[in-house]
Amino acid sequence: METLSASGTSIDPVAIRADFPILAREVGGRRLVYLDSAASSQHPRMVLDAMDNYYETTHANVHRGVYAMAEEADRLYENARTSVGRFIHAPDPAREVLFTKNATESLNLVAYSWGRHNLQRGDIVVLSEMEHHANLVPWLALAEERGIQLRFLGIDDAYRLDLTGIEDIVAGAKIVSLTLMSNVLGTMPPFADIARLAHAAGAVVMADGAQFVPHLPTDVGALGCDFLAFSGHKMLGPTGIGVLWGRRDLLEDMPPFLGGGGMIRDVRLDGFVPSELPWKFEAGTPPIAEAIGLAAALEYLEAIGMEAIGAHQRSLTSYAQQLLNDRFGGDLKIMGPAGVDDRGGVLSIAYRDIHPHDLAQVLDQSGVCIRAGHHCAKPLMRHLGVTATARASFYLYNDESDVDALADALAEAGNLFW
Amino acid sequence: MSGLEDLYREIILDHYRSPRNRGELPSPPAERVEAFNPLCGDEVVVYLQVDDGVLSDIRISGQGCSISQSSASLMSAAVKGKPVNEVRDLIKTFKSMMSIHESHLGTGAGGEDRDGTASQDGEDRGGTEDEGVLIDPEAMGELAALQGVVKFPVRIKCATLSWNALAQGLDEAASAGDVGTTD
Numbered sequence: 001m002e003t004l005s006a007s008g009t010s011i012d013p014v015a016i017r018a019d020f021p022i023l024a025r026e027v028g029g030r031r032l033v034y035l036d037s038a039a040s041s042q043h044p045r046m047v048l049d050a051m052d053n054y055y056e057t058t059h060a061n062v063h064r065g066v067y068a069m070a071e072e073a074d075r076l077y078e079n080a081r082t083s084v085g086r087f088i089h090a091p092d093p094a095r096e097v098l099f100t101k102n103a104t105e106s107l108n109l110v111a112y113s114w115g116r117h118n119l120q121r122g123d124i125v126v127l128s129e130m131e132h133h134a135n136l137v138p139w140l141a142l143a144e145e146r147g148i149q150l151r152f153l154g155i156d157d158a159y160r161l162d163l164t165g166i167e168d169i170v171a172g173a174k175i176v177s178l179t180l181m182s183n184v185l186g187t188m189p190p191f192a193d194i195a196r197l198a199h200a201a202g203a204v205v206m207a208d209g210a211q212f213v214p215h216l217p218t219d220v221g222a223l224g225c226d227f228l229a230f231s232g233h234k235m236l237g238p239t240g241i242g243v244l245w246g247r248r249d250l251l252e253d254m255p256p257f258l259g260g261g262g263m264i265r266d267v268r269l270d271g272f273v274p275s276e277l278p279w280k281f282e283a284g285t286p287p288i289a290e291a292i293g294l295a296a297a298l299e300y301l302e303a304i305g306m307e308a309i310g311a312h313q314r315s316l317t318s319y320a321q322q323l324l325n326d327r328f329g330g331d332l333k334i335m336g337p338a339g340v341d342d343r344g345g346v347l348s349i350a351y352r353d354i355h356p357h358d359l360a361q362v363l364d365q366s367g368v369c370i371r372a373g374h375h376c377a378k379p380l381m382r383h384l385g386v387t388a389t390a391r392a393s394f395y396l397y398n399d400e401s402d403v404d405a406l407a408d409a410l411a412e413a414g415n416l417f418w
Numbered sequence: 419m420s421g422l423e424d425l426y427r428e429i430i431l432d433h434y435r436s437p438r439n440r441g442e443l444p445s446p447p448a449e450r451v452e453a454f455n456p457l458c459g460d461e462v463v464v465y466l467q468v469d470d471g472v473l474s475d476i477r478i479s480g481q482g483c484s485i486s487q488s489s490a491s492l493m494s495a496a497v498k499g500k501p502v503n504e505v506r507d508l509i510k511t512f513k514s515m516m517s518i519h520e521s522h523l524g525t526g527a528g529g530e531d532r533d534g535t536a537s538q539d540g541e542d543r544g545g546t547e548d549e550g551v552l553i554d555p556e557a558m559g560e561l562a563a564l565q566g567v568v569k570f571p572v573r574i575k576c577a578t579l580s581w582n583a584l585a586q587g588l589d590e591a592a593s594a595g596d597v598g599t600t601d
Contacts, residue, residue, distance in 0.1 A: 357458050387461065387482065388459045416422070417431065
């Protein structure tokens with residue numbers, strides 16, 4: 001199967017799959033059908049090789065050594081920062097791109113450092129009801145600690161953000177922090193429009209890009225965000241590395257998040273002076289190999305082209321919506337926006353009244369990996385009136401045969417339970 | 419599909435589709451215990467009425483997967499009307515069954531690749547014998563249908579959810595003075 005992107009470049013998932021060693025394995029004698037990339041994506045050989053090569057030839061701690069090999073490690077690590085900056089069109093990558101453990105830590109960094117530095121009792125923070133726990137809990141903790149007020153954008157019947165009265169909601173807000181793509185619904189809010197309103201109201205704007213950045217061209221300027229958080233392991237990179245991009249003036253003004261080695265200019269027994277950006281926010285030995293692996297992943301994605309990857313995702317999502325609807329009709333509900341204009345390749349499915357865990361268990365027997373659970377979005381689950389959903393998600397190595405396998409496995413589950 | 423058939427036995431599906439003792443009891447006087455499985459959102463509420471050392475009535479509400487809901491239904495049918503001491507023994511026996519190593523079940527249904535993982539963890543084996551409870555699936559009646567769950571470790575918590583709630587309910591009933599003896 002080939003998908004043609006708007007720019008004319010095409011994706012060949014079969015050829016792409018050959019680059020991913022894990023996708024050659026079988027589960028119970030069946031081909032692995034991996035439909036859980038929204039939880040964590042797989043790795044092309046070149047990412048694994050980049051990390052192996054680093055460990056085999058160049059490993060040394062960064063920012064400390066004067067010997068040649070340590071300098072090489074340092075250069076690889078800082079080059080990874082530049083790659084990340086280029087990938088998201090950051091104006092000043094060398095200063096503004098911070099490496100963290102994951103998107104969760106990036107969001108926490110902002111809540112703890114920027115939040116504790118800038119928010120007082122009664123200050124308003126605007127979130128939405130479709131946020132991942134990573135963009136809820138740090139703010140809930142801050143609300144408990146210092147009495148900030150949280151306001152939430154709701155969700156309409158079409159699974160989109162309800163923007164009714166948004167001017168009033170963002171009025172007086174200090175920060176607006178929203179997902180770029182819901183990990184449950186696939187919904188992509190009109191982020192740039194919301195950011196404009198938020199800025200007009202004087203708020204700082206943060207984007208949770210964990211689901212968006214792996215799948216679509218990302219430009220922090222076009223999005224209009226002041227902070228952007230995302231994870232390496234959802235975009236072909238290793239676990240243990242995340243990114244926080246922040247506007248330089250905001251980062252300069254923020255106190256350090258974690259204290260320790262690497263993040264200081266001077267330490268005395270009566271105080272310390274933090275280092276400059278970006279190291280001020282990178283206490284301790286950073287995930288060096290992981291940064292190098294992430295840079296390799298970005299290189300792989302860029303070679304294929306983010307436009308083409310985005311187009312492939314839309315094409316596959318559209319195919320899945322149509323196939324599941326044709327085959328199961330009213331027995332199956334997709335909890336997410338119709339169409340593909342403002343949604344990603346994340347399909348939360350309710351099939352008859354089979355519990356998502358039973359569904360995932362039965363699908364596993366067909367080698368089909370989907371995720372069942374609350375997807376770290378319990379307030380959203382409550383809004384949807386469910387305790388869990390079964391979620392299939394797509395990436396560049398998936399194609400129509402994977403969607404067909406999903407549909408066949410769903411039919412088998414139906415036979416077992418009815 | 420053999421492993422799956424062990425998990426979703428007909429008795430289990432029957433109790434899932436037509437749960438027994440579904441509903442609520444006025445509380446008080448009944449004990450009401452909620453149990454959640456935070457991993458998957460399963461939720462079971464157990465209502466129990468203890469009179470003169472006998473579990474005279476039990477009702478189940480809540481929602482969740484087939485394993486959590488059928489286990490609760492099977493449990494309610496097995497314990498209703500039984501003396502509390504017998505119920506406690508049954509809880510112990512059931513929980514032992516859920517922690518026993520699958521190769522000790524003697525069902526001959528040892529999974530291909532799951533064997534390797536499980537044989538590394540000898541703790542479960544020891545745990546079963548520590549309890550001093552001998553598992554005789556024959557004596558467990560319909561509850562034995564749930565033993566296939568052991569092959570799917572992530573689902574064990576689903577099966578034991580309602581049993582933990584029942585144990586807690588009995589403790590609460592005992593401390594409330596309704597029951598004279600506890601083990």
